[in-house]
Amino acid sequence: EILQLNVRSVVTLCRAIVPVFRKQRSGNIINVTSIAARNGGGPGVALYAATKGFVSTLTRGLAKELVGDNVRVNGVAPGVIITPLHDRHTPQATLDALRATIPMGRLGTPEECAGAFLYLASDAASSYVTGQIIEVNGGQLMP
Numbered sequence: 001e002i003l004q005l006n007v008r009s010v011v012t013l014c015r016a017i018v019p020v021f022r023k024q025r026s027g028n029i030i031n032v033t034s035i036a037a038r039n040g041g042g043p044g045v046a047l048y049a050a051t052k053g054f055v056s057t058l059t060r061g062l063a064k065e066l067v068g069d070n071v072r073v074n075g076v077a078p079g080v081i082i083t084p085l086h087d088r089h090t091p092q093a094t095l096d097a098l099r100a101t102i103p104m105g106r107l108g109t110p111e112e113c114a115g116a117f118l119y120l121a122s123d124a125a126s127s128y129v130t131g132q133i134i135e136v137n138g139g140q141l142m143p
Contacts, residue, residue, distance in 0.1 A: 006051035063131030079137025104138035
């Protein structure tokens with residue numbers, strides 16, 4: 001199921017839209033990855049992290065392939081974001097432990113991720129940006 005959602009869907013959508021973007025000689029693809037792609041995630045999420053690693057690598061590879069066609073390809077990598085999925089499936093103790101690893105001291109919200117997507121979607125704001133993964137993680141993976 002995770003492969004279907006995180007790998008096959010991205011490949012299928014890119015296969016469908018890339019010929020259109022190449023023909024019109026412009027386009028903008030924004031993929032959703034995760035900070036788990038960079039750090040491997042935590043216990044029990046190795047497969048999820050691997051699928052998001054695939055998305056990040058595909059994003060960078062497509063950016064290189066499509067730059068000559070004036071097609072930008074980027075990604076957004078959220079950190080730990082409060083969603084209904086976490087509400088249903090993640091024990092509070094786990095969320096508290098994750099919160100402790102985030103310098104901002106809290107988990108993110110979907111609304112806080114929206115700005116990264118809006119930035120990448122805007123030609124006025126990001127026309128010179130391609131092949132990048134923007135992390136939205138409260139400083140969790142600062143160098």
